[in-house]
Amino acid sequence: MLTRRSFLKRSLATAPSALLVPALFERAVALAAQERSTPVGVSNTGRTLIVIQMAGGNDGLNTVVPYTDGRYHDLRPRIGLAPETVLPLNDRLGLHPSLGGLKALWDSGALAVVENVGYENPSLSHFEAMHIWETADPLAKASQGWLASLVDVGGHPFEALNFGTSLSPALCCPVVPPPTVTSPDAYRLLPDPQFPRGEPARTQALQQLYAAYEPPAPYAALLEAAATSAQESAQQLKTLTAGYAPTVQYPATPLARGLQVFAALIARDAGLRVGYTLLGGFDTHSNQAQQHARQLQTLGDAVSAFYQDLQAQGKAQDVLVMTWSEFGRRAAENASLGTDHGTAAPLFLLGGRVCGGLYGDPPDLGNLDNGNLRYSTDFRSVYATVLEGWLGADSSAILGSRYDTLPALTT
């Protein structure tokens, strides 16, 4: 496993002005540490948590479908899913027809469905609700992402990786910023194509320029940390992904590409603790059927490929995937063949140590709250399950309190 210290040793070997390289890194860390979170220890260090955000507010009732409940069909005469089309989990619930990938995981016992997850006095605003889930604080006083303190300053570049264009607030902000990657091939400092041998001298000057940019200059800590973390992680990503070959054909979607990068790091024992990525397109206010089907297909196919690859690499026992969405949607369909913002929804946990099955009490379609579902499982119970049961971290240090955990994981 490549650590920051071994990265520094290599940099010292190649950079003549060696003194400035450690200064750059250490000062960035020291500055950043004044403003950032305190890491929380993790005892199951060989394990990885992958978080997939389903952005926009996923329609839970059409994802995990109560297909034998007459009230479901009454509420959704046009967009409700016909019983013969769902993929049955049991005689009460079925998955959306596009989730074949997840159905296979259910059949093999690797999929847990936690029903009706939410919190008290829920927000129907995308941004407020996302903030609440990201910081694990329904009162929105917290500003730190619930995953941020799992990333340790003494670790190495790929302890966390955010696949996407900017760092998720759920991961914000550990002492040194986790890499945010969209395209592994483009994730490097490119040399002048005509003078590639001039690159070391040019890059050394670049590092000296950043080392000379000191507080109280604006954004000094941010810019130095971005530059350092980028260079470290770029060097290592290339090496790590070069030694990995996928054992399955991943779909050609950005989500699948992201999961493939996670698989590479996991297969190569890069010490990935948290992989984070986002799939959008769930804000289905109108003409929901096609859009929702497409996004769920993308999710199921990508996750299925990822899990099969992990199994073949012998890593499925070391990975837990968790999905979340900022809210579910209104129980009744609207006049635009879609659904308005809602409240509670199911989420998925899957992995080689998951006890497959259903968890939590289902929503009661006969007892709606102004048209919305009343939640049964607090989302922080899911977080506590993941923090304690999967990573072996002190969940109350992160969540502020103890929450009941779900028996969804084998030890």
Place this chain on the structure above:
Amino acid sequence: MPATGQRAGLTRRQALSGAALLGMGLVLQAAVRTTRAAHAEPLDERVKIAHLLRRAGFGASPRELAEYQALGLSGAVDRLVNYEQVPNVELEVRLNEQGLDLSDPLDLRRWWVLRMVHTARPLEEKMVLFWHGLLTSSLAKAMPPLMLAQNQFFRAHALDDFPSILKGISRDPAMMRWLDLETNRKGHANENFARELMELFTLGVGNYTEQDVREVARAFTGWALDRSNPEAPAWYFNQNQHDSGLKTILGQTGAFTGDDAIDIIVRQPAAARFISTKLFRFFAYPDPEPEVIDDLAATFTSSGFSIRAVVQRILSSDAFFSDRAYRAIIKSPTDLVVGTARTLELETIGTPLVQAIDAMGQTLLLPPNVAGWPGGPAWMGTGAWLARMNFANRVSSGQVGTPAPGSLLTQLGSGGDPVGTLVDGLLDGVLGQPQRDVLASYLAAAPDTEERQRGLVYLAMALPEYHLA
């Protein structure tokens, strides 16, 4: 279990309205921003003009900077704000020569980026960018011709009064598709537009209730799209689909239409603070003092809700030209890329610019969600930083465009002081001595080589300061 959202939910929503208004990005900014840099000297006038042109536009070449400097500070502000007085014929001629197909998403972006690079009215294009990021719509749901029409709407009305802009955007076909106004019918109102109108466009979370969302949605029923010409759908009012009953919106009751709802919303004190804050953060710095916002809100209200009045006031204010404002904003990808093309007078067909902006995490006309781009530190993920460095590399190795005759890069080889010339042209001449020394030593190792000269340009663009507006 308590009812969802029937009450205003004061405790959390008021607590959050600050954070929600500013977004997680600002919480990040508060956490990461070190104390504001104090410059050794107050900004001299040349630096102020350069700062003004970066903020009210996309920066300027040394030649353009000299033209504005000749006008003096208030003359420069006047020319920028009252841009109708500036002819823009050369831009239109240049665009026609490109042979662009505006029904193609990439060409549409090229068209807009080339406008930003070559316009004689920088604030006009900068305001279009502002509105595009606030009153969002996306190619994800609206085809290029609709997004072009919306872009033109913003251009034509950028500095009008806010109620007119909102009423106009509610009738814009791209917006109607994006937020489902076209399927908003009597008896089954679609909440999407009503919610985002109040949450994201005018008031912010905490300043309206869920009941207000439902009532505003009712007010907008009857908004419809006539698709008899599929190339150019148009708004019309469908009386049959309009719920003409009484609605209670923000405490007022009446048989309101969508326009009435906008008139009520805009008169809320929260709306004045909301739009003033958005504009100030866009132009000046991310954390305005409350009294600054109070002053702008008063201007907004007393001027008939004029956006021009607020923008004029911001660009003329002491706060705008203060230490606190200088280099206080992280350049968006558009600012960085367009600014580079303008400052270096790069002749380009626009595609390399569009690609660079995309690679840095901002795909124009395709915002990540209805809240637009969070901005600030969110622009500085590690992948984005690498993309910025790689853009500098492409520029310095001639892959982005050709410098025009007489432009900054063509002046570098001619004996003189290349470091000083670059620092003056790209960085207002404001750069610490240690960094100047690094640049000078880098060049001095082999000053007559193309390798080191190109490398110097790269390094100047790679500097942290160059990424701050």
